[in-house]
Amino acid sequence: MSDVVTRVRALCLALAGVTEHVSHGTPLFKRGKRAFVQVWPDGHHQNRFPHLWCAAPEGVQELLIEQDPRTYFRPPYVGHRGWVGVVLTDPDWQDVEERIDSAYERAG
Template sequence: MTSEEVDLLDRVRAICAAFPQVTERLSHGTPTWFVNGRKSFVQLWPDGHHRDEFPHLWCAGPPGAQEALLAANPEVFFRPPYVGHRGWVGVRLDPGASWAEVAELCEDAYRAVAPGRLIAQLDARPQARAENVGGAA
């Protein structure tokens, strides 16, 4: 991995590891984060994947989020292959990406798949949102 790829991995890892009962392992050859070791909610593609030859994430999305994000900023957001039909969102991680926005998207992805008891644990934390995890923009 290049130093840029390691930095991306470290930043995404810090964001996702802050959520209750999250594990990380390779899935389909790329770092993937799971809730309770079963349901994936974020995948990192530091080198890109298929036709998307740029660093990016795939994030689970709540209903309607994919359409809204793609309409608002199609230069940053896209419908990823394989999981896009389930509402997942692709997020470009080019230099200058907003890490506060990435953290928010990862939290939204976690909330989209986590059971209610884990969402309650997340909400009970002093800082429920993960905006400050993952470093500055």
């Protein structure tokens, strides 16, 4: 797997009670029964770049996309539930860790 998956995996599995599953051929991370992050190292549908989808508190998706549309986007399937897509082409790993931590808390 790619370095992106290795890094996201390490961040997610460092959190208590997280398990990794495969969904649609890519890693999906759950806290208990609730998914909170999915990573797409080769992209997905029209988004042909490495990225992740993560759960976000209400209103955060819109705020992040408005502030930085090059980094954040509304992902298919889960975007209507407030999840946010994060571009991982040249990621700010501190920001990615904050998004993962926030998603993990949301799944608690």
